[in-house]
Amino acid sequence: MAESVELPSRLAILPFRNKVLLPGAIIRIRCTSPTSVKLVEQELWQREEKGLIGILPVRDAAEIKPMGPTISEATDSANQSSKVQVGSDSHKLDTKKQNDVVHWHNMGVAARPLHLSRGVEKPSGRVTYTVVLEGLCRFSVQELSTRGIYHTARITSLEMTKTELEQVEQDPDFIMLSRQFKATAMELISVLELKQKTGGRTKVLLDNVPVHKLADIFVASFEISFEEQLSMLDSVDPKVRLSKATELVDRHLQSIRVAEKITQKVEGQLSKSQKEFLLRQQMRAIKEELGDNDDDEDDLAALERKMQSAGMPQSVWKHAHRELRRLKKMQPQQPGYNSSRVYLELLADLPWQKASEEIELDLRAAQKRLDSDHYGLVKVKQRIIEYLAVRKLKPDARGPVLCFVGPPGVGKTSLASSIAAALGRKFVRISLGGVKDEADIRGHRRTYVGSMPGRLIDGLKRVAVCNPVMLLDEVDKTGSDIRGDPASALLEVVFVATANRLQPIPPPLLDRMEVIELPGYTPEEKLHIAVQHLIPRVLDQHGLSSEFLQIPEEMVKLVIQRYTREAGVRNLERNLAALARAAAVRVLEQEQVVPLNKGMQGLTTPLVENRLAEGTEIEMEVIPIGVNSSDISNTFRIASPLVVDEAMLEKVLGPPRFDGREAAERVATPGVSVGLVWTAFGGEVQFVEATAMVGKGELHLTGQLGDVIKESAQIALTWVRARATDLRLAATEGFNLLEGRDVHIHFPAGAVPKDGPSAGVTLVTALVSLFSQQRVRSDTAMTGEMTLRGLVLPVGGVKDKILAAHRYGIKRVILPERNLKDLVEVPSSVLANLEILLAKRMEDVLEHAFDGGCPWRQHSKQSFEIILFFATYDYNGVKSC
Numbered sequence: 001m002a003e004s005v006e007l008p009s010r011l012a013i014l015p016f017r018n019k020v021l022l023p024g025a026i027i028r029i030r031c032t033s034p035t036s037v038k039l040v041e042q043e044l045w046q047r048e049e050k051g052l053i054g055i056l057p058v059r060d061a062a063e064i065k066p067m068g069p070t071i072s073e074a075t076d077s078a079n080q081s082s083k084v085q086v087g088s089d090s091h092k093l094d095t096k097k098q099n100d101v102v103h104w105h106n107m108g109v110a111a112r113p114l115h116l117s118r119g120v121e122k123p124s125g126r127v128t129y130t131v132v133l134e135g136l137c138r139f140s141v142q143e144l145s146t147r148g149i150y151h152t153a154r155i156t157s158l159e160m161t162k163t164e165l166e167q168v169e170q171d172p173d174f175i176m177l178s179r180q181f182k183a184t185a186m187e188l189i190s191v192l193e194l195k196q197k198t199g200g201r202t203k204v205l206l207d208n209v210p211v212h213k214l215a216d217i218f219v220a221s222f223e224i225s226f227e228e229q230l231s232m233l234d235s236v237d238p239k240v241r242l243s244k245a246t247e248l249v250d251r252h253l254q255s256i257r258v259a260e261k262i263t264q265k266v267e268g269q270l271s272k273s274q275k276e277f278l279l280r281q282q283m284r285a286i287k288e289e290l291g292d293n294d295d296d297e298d299d300l301a302a303l304e305r306k307m308q309s310a311g312m313p314q315s316v317w318k319h320a321h322r323e324l325r326r327l328k329k330m331q332p333q334q335p336g337y338n339s340s341r342v343y344l345e346l347l348a349d350l351p352w353q354k355a356s357e358e359i360e361l362d363l364r365a366a367q368k369r370l371d372s373d374h375y376g377l378v379k380v381k382q383r384i385i386e387y388l389a390v391r392k393l394k395p396d397a398r399g400p401v402l403c404f405v406g407p408p409g410v411g412k413t414s415l416a417s418s419i420a421a422a423l424g425r426k427f428v429r430i431s432l433g434g435v436k437d438e439a440d441i442r443g444h445r446r447t448y449v450g451s452m453p454g455r456l457i458d459g460l461k462r463v464a465v466c467n468p469v470m471l472l473d474e475v476d477k478t479g480s481d482i483r484g485d486p487a488s489a490l491l492e493v494v495f496v497a498t499a500n501r502l503q504p505i506p507p508p509l510l511d512r513m514e515v516i517e518l519p520g521y522t523p524e525e526k527l528h529i530a531v532q533h534l535i536p537r538v539l540d541q542h543g544l545s546s547e548f549l550q551i552p553e554e555m556v557k558l559v560i561q562r563y564t565r566e567a568g569v570r571n572l573e574r575n576l577a578a579l580a581r582a583a584a585v586r587v588l589e590q591e592q593v594v595p596l597n598k599g600m601q602g603l604t605t606p607l608v609e610n611r612l613a614e615g616t617e618i619e620m621e622v623i624p625i626g627v628n629s630s631d632i633s634n635t636f637r638i639a640s641p642l643v644v645d646e647a648m649l650e651k652v653l654g655p656p657r658f659d660g661r662e663a664a665e666r667v668a669t670p671g672v673s674v675g676l677v678w679t680a681f682g683g684e685v686q687f688v689e690a691t692a693m694v695g696k697g698e699l700h701l702t703g704q705l706g707d708v709i710k711e712s713a714q715i716a717l718t719w720v721r722a723r724a725t726d727l728r729l730a731a732t733e734g735f736n737l738l739e740g741r742d743v744h745i746h747f748p749a750g751a752v753p754k755d756g757p758s759a760g761v762t763l764v765t766a767l768v769s770l771f772s773q774q775r776v777r778s779d780t781a782m783t784g785e786m787t788l789r790g791l792v793l794p795v796g797g798v799k800d801k802i803l804a805a806h807r808y809g810i811k812r813v814i815l816p817e818r819n820l821k822d823l824v825e826v827p828s829s830v831l832a833n834l835e836i837l838l839a840k841r842m843e844d845v846l847e848h849a850f851d852g853g854c855p856w857r858q859h860s861k862q863s864f865e866i867i868l869f870f871a872t873y874d875y876n877g878v879k880s881c
């Protein structure tokens, strides 16, 4: 609360439109206009010693009513040195057209800042200030002029001197008025105390604060009109002020009392309406007992109207109408009434006639759209364009279902939505993941209790047009069980579908689809996708722009190498989003806060504190007056954007998740080999661990494995056992591991399920490594199937597997010889970093997989040397031995 203050002779003036700040009041304002921002910047923010500013009420010309003395000024910012004289009565110096004129009150209140914070709005970079001000004392304006783009005023303080105050306090009228005011104020406090359980500290005020100040404080704490606020401000004479305040406090008190009465009355009425509700419920029950179904009849009539206007085709209408007639004859309590009704409601809700208007298909525009949404994928885009071309020539052709197959995050869904956009149709995605019941897609039979429409119908209802592009997401994830085969329901419709793998899609469904494979991306492709598509999109989604955040290519590469190891770009996008979120926080952190030396607590009055604490504080935007905003529009821009560096990567994304040393660490002990496999996540590097223990020669397998891989493991073990002699020769200490031992093979690949034959050579290599006790090369991964005779057979998904090897930093890949032709699909940038070794027989694989070549060939080399040694010995004439 304000102690007596010395005012300077000139104050910078912040105009308040239609609002008055009274002495003792506290107000929080947000300055956004260039004038007020400049004023706060220069008068408060940049000053060491925060000064005072003047708050002057103003009002627009349109609002003019007879009021106290005013000053008028044309809002002409060009007139930088304009001076406005203050007159004695109502002064309107209308120098410009009426619209531009604002009227300044000639009396204001000096205020001091209690709290000051600076903010930068994104994405414009506009600076704003939030200031908490405390009104101190009244002043009158002698002369108003401008300083730059804001106003200043020569002022005279209207604060009473100590002697004047002492004199007033002796005045019997003043004493009487004081008593009256205090009594009313006390009454108000008691009422508030009851209502809000506060006020204890307010009572203390009554005894400690001079009563003429209390008058302002009390009036400032509740809502009164602008006119009343002005008249309170104009009450320089303490007696006038006290009598006005008493009147206003009393009125406020009465209004609280009236409000309370109304609340009580409303509460009474509420219980009455509850009573009514109960009675109505009872009445309804009685009516139902009597079979008096007026309400239901009304409802059914409404349903019929809805059905009529739904535009159903004739055949559907016939069926629906028959159903409605049946429904009308039923009693609501009858079984089947509800399901029949829900069914008809659904029929009436479906978008039978509502279609998004198909735009004339422009293939060039479609190509442009696909190109602008997706980087690369040339063949895929080409196939889509062909598909669209056929649609254009024969719009009613039941074309094939396009099925995009590929690992997660390679753009399957977004390609489908680009197709919809190119056709000008709405897009709806229906997830089929986990659907086991055919009825989930097709819908239940209506006679089934709790029957529901299927996901397709649901999708149609959701999208509300009858010709959307429907994306059947994850067709490979539908299961089939005794309740039917969900895939068979899909045969009836034409859509775009996606799947991660082809294998689980039932052949009849696959037959109707045209499969377009989307392999994973190379690191270079990921970099392009990130720079051209993901970063701009992520920045936009977070309300940022490159003015705020820049992610250099080098850093994107690090994110790709160290934080992701996926075939697609989904995690890359997530990591970029994490950086954008962190940047958004930093941008907001630039909003600096200056807590001024004198804390607010000691200064505010409990009454005003209450208002702030209860969130009812006044938050007003200070109006721009006399300002041409272009003057300073670009003054406050973010100095420099935040540029992501390695330190920020670590801070936001954590320590690197992948470091390229994994393979070396895993194969440190004999019995582990590095394979390339194909999973639902695309090509993957998978480690196979083999170990042996005392047992009956059994094979144990663990990991998420399908039947085919179990068979591969059996073949591998048989093959290795058949070469037991060679291995025995090769093994140093473990050569008898094969006999009386159980073998345990583990695929430690977490939750990635693995089936298919391509781990055959990897399994053999792990076993040979175990039995020969030799480590495999950590820089080499292999793929391929084998027969019992050790013939290495080709495998599928070569491109994806080689991309995976590249992601893991593998340098050599052993590949079945007959897969050589598949290498044409592999980007040359990847091949340039890899040594491809071809293998025809299992021995070729082993030759490449171990450092010194196939372990038993090494062994036979050693034996040969020993034999030679003996021969030499013989030669030297030790025949006698």
Ligand SMILES: Nc1ncnc2c1ncn2[C@@H]1O[C@H](COP(=O)(O)OP(=O)(O)OP(=O)(O)O)[C@@H](O)[C@H]1O
Binding pocket: 373, 374, 375, 376, 377, 406, 407, 408, 409, 410, 411, 412, 413, 414, 415, 498, 499, 500, 529, 533, 534, 568, 569, 570, 573
């Ligand atoms: N070639 C590309 N160019 C631009 N953006 C791409 C490209 N490939 C993928 N994206 C973006 O990567 C994100 C993931 O793609 P999308 O959701 O289409 O993957 P998906 O293949 O459908 O994955 P899922 O199998 O998990 O459904 C999207 O934001 C998509 O726009």
